[in-house]
Amino acid sequence: MRAGLRFVRRATTPWDRAVLALAWSGAVAGIVAAFGGGSPGARAEIIVGGEVVETVDLSRERTLEVDGPLGTSHLEVxxxxxxxxxxxxxxxxxxxxxxxxxxxxxxxxCVPNEVMVRVTGEEQEAWDAVNY
Incomplete structure (x- = not known):
């Protein structure tokens, strides 16, 4: 370990190390911004067969039963x-x-049952792709 540190000190200048530290901190900040917490949702839309059938408040605990073509999907809020x-x-x-x-x-x-839930917040985000 010490041999590796000595090599880095000999192979780089203080400015090189400063630039590397800035690059690493920028990369970490970018990852946190991209994958960090988003805005909390206030409501959820329940969609069956492509149509919104109900909008629920996420601050109120309850269970829901949603009928689809294959049967009943169960949701917990x-x-x-x-x-x-x-x-x-x-x-x-x-x-x-x-x-x-x-x-x-x-x-x-639940794709086979054609039931989907989508969380919405204060501002509606546009989807450019959906994958799972």
Missing amino acids: GDGGIRFVPPSPAPRKIDLRAGWQREAGDSAA
């Missing part, structure tokens, strides 16, 4: 978020793995 909970009508149960959706722009879906 609490702790400022919303999530799919068992039982799920989907064959592979991928919707249950999505977890809590809390920040504006977050979404989860």
Whole structure:
């Protein structure tokens, strides 16, 4: 370890090390800005078959049952978020793995049952792509 530090000190100038430190701190700040916490959501839209069927307040804890083509999807609202909970009508149960959706722009879906939840906040964020 010390040999490596000696090599760095001999191979670089103090200005080189300053530039490297600035570059690393800029990279860390960029990652935090890109993946850091977004604005908390206030409401969630429940969408079935492409149409919004209900808008729920995320500050009020409750459970919901939403009917889709395959059966009933179950949703839990609490702790400022919303999530799919068992039982799920989907064959592979991928919707249950999505977890809590809390920040504006977050979404989860039970694709086979055509049920989706989308968290909205004070300002609506535009989607340019949706992937999971």
